[in-house]
Amino acid sequence: MCPLSVSTSRSTHALETGEAKLWSLLVGVNQYQDARLPSLSYSASDCQGLTEALAEATQGFPRKEPIAHHDFATLPPTLEAVRQSLEQIVAAAQPQDTILLYFSGHGVLDRETGQVVLCLADTSKDNLLQTGLKLPDVLELLQKSQVHRQMLWLDACHSGDLTLRGAKGEVTIEQPELNPAQQLMEVLRQRATQSRGFYALLSCDRKQRSWEFPELKHGLFTYYLMQGLRGEAADTQGVIDADGLYKYVYHQTIQYIDRLNHQLRLMNQQKRSRGELDLHPEYPLQTPKRIVEGVGELVLGLKVDERIPQPVKHSRRALVCDGFADSNAVYAFSRALQTAGNFALEYFPQSGKAWTDARYAIQSCLRSPVSSQEPETVLLYLRGRMEAIADGEAWLVMGDSLRLSRSWLQQELRRSATARQIILLDFLGTERSSATLQEWIEELQLSGGKQCIIAAAPSDRAPEQFTHALLETLAAKEPSSPLSVTAWMDELQQKLERMGMPLHLWLSETAGDIEIFPPTTLTATKFVPSPPKPPRIEKPAVSHSTPKVQPPAAAASPPPAPAPAIPLPAKEYFSQQYAQLEKILRELVGPIAPTLLSQVATPNSQPHHWVENLLPILSPQQQNQLRQQSISLLQQIPGSQPQTRSSSCATSWQHETLSENFIHQCEQALSAAIGPIATFLIQNTIKSQPQISRSELIEILATAIHDPLQAAAFRRRLL
Structure with missing residues (x-):
């Protein structure tokens, strides 16, 4: 079930102007001095990566104080060092500031008192209360603070045994009947009810485990915290707030576990087909949990312009x-x-x-x-x-x-x-x-x-x-x-x-x-695949980020029909024409027709655009059939006429030939903008539209250039 939203004002004024300060204390422990607290693989990396991600997100905040304690940091993750940093933050923070505390590592329950203890590098299992960081003490310090916005992130929730962190539950400590997650949530809820603004974010719910995966080199929960802070959880204005971050982490964590289980099912199917019985068990669900009280506004960062967009993560x-x-x-x-x-x-x-x-x-x-x-x-x-x-x-x-x-x-x-x-x-x-x-x-x-x-x-x-x-x-x-x-x-x-x-x-x-x-990071719009033009792709652009090809505008086309007062998706505004064209196209190319048509029916386009953008992916015979069968369809639209090569409006095109010198100039100019695919794009456009005019060719080629400034320069060079 999707988590509900927490109302926020989203005002970033205080943080952007420096009127408020963001304090962060991040702790991650891999190696424990007590051999009975097994070492972890990625807690220190979690802390290090989250520190870097938070620094990226808060570039626009002039006042911030990040403090990190982990195995690779200058400050060690020991009890004395961490307590000293925490007390320093609580003493210095002002009411308008924000405090963020993050912990990644083992957590256990003290046998006698039932208190949750966060285990630091020098924690001893025989003396938990004196050598570990007791969660009630942390919450008491925060309660004494005058800060109205307090956050606590714990990548340590792990029920069933007495550890709060570990991959696949391999770490076990005695008294498994005690449930640290249950006690942890009760303590946090008590703290929340006494707070003016408290936001606790836990890596999983009761009776669940917090997973870490070698392929991520991080705990799953913290990995998506990092990705969200790097911009993937930003809203359309580029603001990263606690609510948006939580919803992003919640959905991504569930989807990742689901993908892994898909893989395991396929592998088990392969094993069964070979008669093997040692099947892989599926991963149990992990759903991040939050406890919130009186939050109001909780802004964590801004997505800066130089990192928008980031559509490609891997080569x-x-x-x-x-x-x-x-x-x-x-x-x-x-x-x-x-x-x-x-x-x-x-x-x-x-x-x-x-x-x-x-x-x-x-x-x-x-x-x-x-x-x-x-x-x-x-x-x-x-x-x-x-x-x-x-x-x-x-x-x-x-x-x-x-x-x-x-x-x-x-x-x-x-x-x-x-x-x-x-x-x-x-x-x-x-x-x-x-x-x-x-x-x-x-x-x-x-x-x-x-x-x-x-x-x-x-x-x-x-x-x-x-x-x-x-x-x-x-x-x-x-x-x-x-x-x-x-x-x-x-x-x-x-x-x-x-x-x-x-x-x-x-x-x-x-x-x-x-x-x-792959996931695509956009600012205000969703990713829309560009029309399938040109159909044959012989040489890729140099960049891994493919230019988006917008529907070409035919120079000889009559003015488009007036836009409706309330903008609607093209296929909804022209629903009758869309259905008729899909039927025509299905007769020509079969069941792939709906897919092709949905790609060319982009917002603000019209049926005559759809026809023009479908032509290049069809054979010459199919092109002629589509032109003929779409004439009556396009005549149903006021102010629109079908654009066919045999129509009278194409007469002027038939008297203009494209010289080899002009085509060569087009190749040089377009190659500089989009790479070696330019040559094929030009050849394919001319082949599919042999009577195309110079101005039409220039306009179609310009739409293949993603950068508007480069597209304008391309037009000026050739017109």
Whole structure:
């Protein structure tokens, strides 16, 4: 259940002007002197990372005092040092200030008094009350303070045994019948009722555990606290408040556990198919908890301009090799990877290159240097025909000259330096294709690293069936949420089962966090995939952040119809035309029609824009059919006429030819803005619209440039 909102005024004036000060005391303990308090892996890293994230969020606050005690810091996480810092903050803080206390480490219950004790580096199990930081003492100090806004964050909640922090419950201390989480919440609620403004945030609820994962190198709760403070929890004005941060952490924590459990279910399914009985247990739910009283306003930071937006977190590359080179579905799937997936994408076949060059493209995609900052993700989609050979093996045949053996592909995958691999195999061929695919998957599996393999063998009667399933499952995802490969594989499996097509899957044990669509950080608007234009993507832009291509405006089009008084999404304002066009398009391209149309029906666009943006992804015959069938549809809109190449309004276009010198100038100017994909974009636009005018071409190409200043400079240079 989604948490309810806490009302805040969101006024940042006092913090931005320096009238108020933000005090923060952050404590994280990895190593304990008492061997009976086992060491933890990531508490110190949690504290260090949260300190850095908080510093980023509070760049706009002139008065702040961060104090950190952890294993890697100058200040040690010992009882005397931490108590001294806490007393210093309480003594100096003023009523208008804000105090934040954070603790990551073990917490235990004292056997005799039932008090919750936060264990510091020098805490002794035999003398908890004298050597540990008693939570009631902390709350008493805060109560004596005049500060109206107090926060306590604990990544230590862990019920069932006597530790409040640990991965998978491996730490146990005697008296398991005592429940520290229950006692902890009762103490915090008592404190909240006596407060003018108190906000406690706990990593999980009663009878739950706080998980930490090696792939995150942090506790799950603190990891998302850090991400939220770095801007992902900011509202549309860039304000990060306690309420928004809590809701962000709450949802992200639940989604992460759910993704891991998706992965475990798939792995267990693989084990059952092999007759194995040692199945992986799923992770229990972890839901962060808050206790709030009299908060009012609680601003934690601001998202600064130089970090907006941050759509790409990892270096992501994709190579799509379509051995048949005639699939509209593959074009649309490639575009989805490039836009919503933020993949720097290369497409084969390419003009001027032989199919044998695709072998080198595969090697280049897999062997590119690994980023020193973030792990890389590579996606390889191979579509071709299965061809059996004499010794019982089989080739993957693409185009007219390329044959790949599975031993060669296996060697290249093992040589790859990329941290994450997504391999998609789309093999047409004989009735043995399904059995052969399973052999390929078994040989291509990597013993180490993160890898997923998804493979299917559609029939010759429906050669694009698998590609349609790939695209439709991507299009069905929630726009504002990331999509992990485990969730995607689950959706694909259900869809293809309904189609009667076997799906072959492999997922390594550590591959659950691979994302086919990563989270996208935006300010005030959600991410909207750009229209599928151009359909063929031969060379990726240099940047991993793909320019958003807006619908091109036809120069000879009549003025658009007046906008409604209350702005509505385009497909709702033109609902009748949308339904008719979807029906026309479905007859031309099949079940992929709704997906293609939804991508081009962007806000503030009109039906004649939709038609123009659909044309480039269709074959010449389909283009003519769409133009003819859409004439009556567009005539239903006042002030709008269908824009077809055969219409009278196109007469002026037929008398203007584009010189080679002008095309070369376009290539030079556009390449400087968007990279090597410019050449193909120009060639494809001219090929799909052979009678296009100079001004139309310039305008269409300018819409591919994301930076408005660069787009304006491009127009000035060529007009």
